[in-house]
Amino acid sequence: MCRKLTDTQRQSILENAIKLIGSRGIARTTIRDIAEASGVSVGVIYKYYQDKKTLFEACLDHSLKFLSDTILSASAQSTSLADGMERLARVSLKFAEEHPEYIRMYYAITGSSDPEETLIFARRIEAVSAHEYNALLERAQKAGEIRSDVSPRILSFCFDNLLMMLHLTGCWPYYDARRKVYCGDADDEELIKGVVAFAKSGLGLKEPEGN
Amino acid sequence: MCRKLTDTQRQSILENAIKLIGSRGIARTTIRDIAEASGVSVGVIYKYYQDKKTLFEACLDHSLKFLSDTILSASAQSTSLADGMERLARVSLKFAEEHPEYIRMYYAITGSSDPEETLIFARRIEAVSAHEYNALLERAQKAGEIRSDVSPRILSFCFDNLLMMLHLTGCWPYYDARRKVYCGDADDEELIKGVVAFAKSGLGLKEPEGN
Amino acid sequence: MCRKLTDTQRQSILENAIKLIGSRGIARTTIRDIAEASGVSVGVIYKYYQDKKTLFEACLDHSLKFLSDTILSASAQSTSLADGMERLARVSLKFAEEHPEYIRMYYAITGSSDPEETLIFARRIEAVSAHEYNALLERAQKAGEIRSDVSPRILSFCFDNLLMMLHLTGCWPYYDARRKVYCGDADDEELIKGVVAFAKSGLGLKEPEGN
Amino acid sequence: MCRKLTDTQRQSILENAIKLIGSRGIARTTIRDIAEASGVSVGVIYKYYQDKKTLFEACLDHSLKFLSDTILSASAQSTSLADGMERLARVSLKFAEEHPEYIRMYYAITGSSDPEETLIFARRIEAVSAHEYNALLERAQKAGEIRSDVSPRILSFCFDNLLMMLHLTGCWPYYDARRKVYCGDADDEELIKGVVAFAKSGLGLKEPEGN
C-alpha cells in the first residue's frame, strides 16, 4: 500500500531491531515487534532479510560500522600512544553511553547465537579493533616505547579486554552493577584515569619526560 | 512415582539445566528437556521453581558456588600477591576448560535475561570475587607492594576484567575466536604469562627481590 | 486441562480430519480446523502426529482399513467369480455412498502429496485389492473360467480401474458429474449391471449354463 | 514496460502455470512463480485473471483443447471401431507421456478445487470425449457391431474409464506405482494390447472376419 520503502524506513528497521534486541534480548524480540516499531508490515522485512537470523546479522554489521568508525577516528587523532590509549578509553565509555543499544545488541547476539556462527561474528567484530591495536603496539614496541617481554598481540588483547569492559560498563545493567560492586561511586573520570593508568603500566609504557 | 525428590535429584535438575543452557542457550532449552535429562517429570520442576526464570536463577546461584569456591581456594593457597595473581589466572582458564557449561550458562543468562534482573545477578556473581580482590589489593597497597596512585577498587576491577576474559576465552566460541584474532596461535601458557605480566605491571607490583 | 484424550477423541481427530480433507482438500484443511472440529487443542494433535503430513498419512491408513475390510468381506462371501464381481461392484458404489469422505480424502491425498510419497501410498492402497483380485483371477484363469490370452494381472488392473471409477462416482462431485455426462440419468442399478456386464465380457467370463 | 501483453505471453502464462501445477501441485505453485517463469509481472496476471482459481480454470480449458484435439484426430483417422479403440488407447498413453503436465494439472485441479466447481470442470472435460465416444458407440450398436444389451452411454463410460487410467498411468507417480502393483513389469505394448482386448470384449465387439 505504501509503495517502496523509503531509505529512512529501511534504516528504521535496523535501528528499531537493534534497540529492541538491546533492550529485550534476541529471544524476546519478534519480527512483528520490529515491524510495528518501524511502521512497516511483517512481510516486507522478509523481503529484505531472508529470515530472523539474517536480519540480526545485518543489525550487527550496521552497528559495527559505527563502532569501527569511532575507533579509527580516535586512533587517527592521537598524537602519541599514551594519548591514543586515553582517547580510546574515553570514546569507549562515551560511545556506550551515546549508543547503548549497539553495545547491548552486540552482546546479545554474541551470547545467544548458534555457537558456530559466533565465530564469524567474532572475526567481523574484532577484525577492525584487533588490527588497529596490533599495528599500534607493534610499532610502539619497535620504537622501544613499550615492554618487549610480551608479544604485542597479547598486549593488545589485554588492552582490548579493558576497553571492552568499559564498553559494556555503562550500557548494560549487569556490567554497570558490576562496576558499582567493584568501584563504588568512583565517577567516569576517575574510572578512566585509573584504567588508563593500569593499562599504561601493563604495557610498560615509558612516559615521555615532561609527564 | 510419588516419592519426594531426593537431594540428588534436585542437584541433577540444576546441573542438567546448566549443561543444557550452556550448550544450547536459554531459548533453546526447554523445561521438558531438563526434566527428561534429569529423570523427573515436568510438573515437579514447577513444584520447586515458580517458572523458567526462577529455575535459571537457581542455576546461576548453583554455579556461583563452584566459582567462588575455586577463587577462594586459589586465594587461600597463595603465598604472595604475585603468586596469588598467577594462581587466579590459572584457575580461571582451568575452571573454564573443566566446567565450560558454568561459564557459558552464566554468560547466556546475563546476556538474555531481563535487563532489570541482571542487577541482582551481578551483585551475586561479583560479590565473592570483588570482595576477595578488594581485600587482597587493599592489603597489598597498605603494605606498599603495589602502586598507590589508583584506588585498590579500580585496580581490582581491572584485574577482574582480565580474569573474566580468561574465563570466557576457552569455553565460549565467540571469545575463543576473539582470542585467536588477537593472539594468533599463542598457547595457554604464553597467554597466561602475558596476561599476568601485564596485570602485575598494571598493578605496579614490585617483584620481591629473589623472584 | 482435560486429562488424557479418550479413545473416542483420538478417533474423532482422524475422522474429522478425513471429513475435512474430503470436503475441502488438503491445502484448505488446517490443523486448527481439525482440532476445533474434534474438540481438542491444537497442541495435542502434535502430540500424536509429528506434523501435518504424518496426520494425513494416518488418515489414509485409517480409511484403508475400512476399504480393505469391505473388499475382503465381499470377496469372501462370493460363491463364484461372476457373483464376486457383482458383489464388488455393488460394495464399491455402496461404500462410496456411505463413506464418501474416505474416498474423497484418498483422492485428495493421492492427488496433492509430494510425488515421491505417493509411491508409498499407492503400495499401501492397492496392495490389498490388487492382491485379492490377482489371486481371484489367476485361479479363474487356471480353472478355464476366463480368457487366457491376457495376463491375469492386466485383467485385474482393468477390473480395478472400473471399480475405482465406481468408487469415485457418487462421492466426488467431479466424478458424479462425469457419470451424468456419460450415462445421463441411468440409475445405480442400471449402471452396476452395465459395468458388470462389460467387465464380465472383458474378462471373457463363461457364464455358467443356467444363467 | 507498459506494452499490452502479446498473445505469446498470455499463452506462456498458461503453459507455465500448467507445468508448475503439474510438477508441484496447486498449493505449492505461487502466482509469483508463474509470473517469473513467464517473464511478466504479478500484477498483470491479476489483470487477466480475477484470482488464482480463475487462472487455474483457464489452465484447465487450455489443456483440454490439446486433449480433445488429440482425441478427435485419433477418432477421425480410425478405419473401424476396433481400429479406433486401439488408436485411442495408444494416444492416451502417448499424450500422457508427451504432455504429462497436462494430465497432472488436470488431476491436481479436479482433486483440490472446491467440490462445487468441479462440476463445471467435469462437463467441460468430458463433453468432448463423451460426445465422441457416445456417437461412435451408438453408431456401432446400430450397425450391430457391438452388444446391444447395455446402453451405448454406459459402454462409453466404461471405455473412457479405461482410457482415463491409461492417461493417468505413466504421468502421475501414484498411478504409475499402481500400475506396477497390478501389472508388474508388463511393458506399454503388452498393457495396451491387454486393455484393448479387454475393452473390445467388454463392448462385445465382433471382430471383422479378416482381422
Next chain:
DNA sequence: TATGAATGAGCTTTCATTCAT
C-alpha cells in the same frame, strides 16, 4: 497499462504452564 513492493491474514509449529489423576 504494466509493475512489483507492500500488505497482513493466516498457516504450521513450539513450549511454558496447568491440573486431573
Next chain:
DNA sequence: AATGAATGAAAGCTCATTCAT
C-alpha cells in the same frame, strides 16, 4: 506428592492480493 498429557498463546514465515507509481 509426582506425573505428564493437554492447553493455547504466540512465534516465524508465506503468499494471494492490492495499488502507488
